[in-house]
Amino acid sequence: MITRFAPSPTGPLHLGHAYSALTVWDVAAKHGGAALLRIEDTDSTRARPEFEQAIYDDLHWMGLDWPPPVRRQSDHKAAYGRVIEELTKRQLVFPCSCTRREIQAAGALPGVEGLVYPGTCRHRSMNDARPGDAIRLNISAALSQIDHPMTFVELSSGTAIKHHVAPDQLTKDIGDTVLIRKNTGEPAYHLACVHDDALQSITHVVRGMDLWAQTPFQVVLQNIMGWPTPKYHHHPLITDDSGKRLAKIDKSKALSKYRAEGATPDDIRRLVGLPPSSC
Numbered sequence: 385m386i387t388r389f390a391p392s393p394t395g396p397l398h399l400g401h402a403y404s405a406l407t408v409w410d411v412a413a414k415h416g417g418a419a420l421l422r423i424e425d426t427d428s429t430r431a432r433p434e435f436e437q438a439i440y441d442d443l444h445w446m447g448l449d450w451p452p453p454v455r456r457q458s459d460h461k462a463a464y465g466r467v468i469e470e471l472t473k474r475q476l477v478f479p480c481s482c483t484r485r486e487i488q489a490a491g492a493l494p495g496v497e498g499l500v501y502p503g504t505c506r507h508r509s510m511n512d513a514r515p516g517d518a519i520r521l522n523i524s525a526a527l528s529q530i531d532h533p534m535t536f537v538e539l540s541s542g543t544a545i546k547h548h549v550a551p552d553q554l555t556k557d558i559g560d561t562v563l564i565r566k567n568t569g570e571p572a573y574h575l576a577c578v579h580d581d582a583l584q585s586i587t588h589v590v591r592g593m594d595l596w597a598q599t600p601f602q603v604v605l606q607n608i609m610g611w612p613t614p615k616y617h618h619h620p621l622i623t624d625d626s627g628k629r630l631a632k633i634d635k636s637k638a639l640s641k642y643r644a645e646g647a648t649p650d651d652i653r654r655l656v657g658l659p660p661s662s663c
């Protein structure tokens with residue numbers, strides 16, 4: 385059993401991250417498995433070295449450890465480029481120069497991650513890609529290459545629940561998603577994340593419920609690329625807790641501030657509603 389915590393170093397870790405990280409390590413311990421740390425820093429406009437260092441410091445302070453080396457996605461752009469090469473050969477991707485305003489003007493409807501791309505550039509070939517173009521997956525073409533039902537297993541309720549990925553719903557909710565970002569040419573979250581989950585042989589993805597709606601798209605990418613689908617455990621979001629327990633705490637306060645004020649790792653566990661550490 386291998387799981388991972390995959391933060392983006394775009395700000396200080398707060399209690400929501402602490403809850404997520406502690407849940408990842410708790411689930412690994414329960415299964416006698418390993419927890420890896422992966423730094424999802426492909427968005428160079430937002431990632432900062434000081435936030436990456438703070439991730440190492442905060443996690444170590446909470447008593448969490450991981451086997452080296454830490455995979456830093458920004459060090460592996462060529463690997464994500466190779467996936468795009470394969471998808472290009474299979475004619476499943478297209479270049480896109482649309483701005484947000486153009487996408488809005490074309491009548492795009494809201495989906496699970498913003499506006500669903502209306503298909504303006506879908507006819508374009510990768511041979512005509514221009515510098516600065518985004519690269520999108522042609523979701524209909526991709527789905528037409530998958531000839532079996534797609535499913536994933538969710539474990540968060542304590543029992544394994546099988547979910548079916550509905551192709552029509554995906555086309556409507558997610559559409560032609562960006563795999564390579566406009567202007568920077570950097571891999572977008574889904575591409576880097578799904579590639580790395582496969583590369584690192586992740587068997588269990590433990591992460592927040594905020595990513596629940598993205599999971600079907602990730603399952604499609606796994607099926608197109610012939611990568612295995614891990615089991616999923618989407619934990620509740622600490623900010624979604626309507627109970628009184630968390631009502632009084634400042635959810636956005638950086639972990640380092642709790643540390644500076646003399647809190648202990650078990651105080652953090654208590655604050656996020658987890659039992660004290662057993663070790």
Ligand code: GLU
Binds near residue numbers: 424595
């Ligand atoms: N890097 C993502 C984030 O910080 C998490 C991705 C994942 O766990 O799949 O929200």
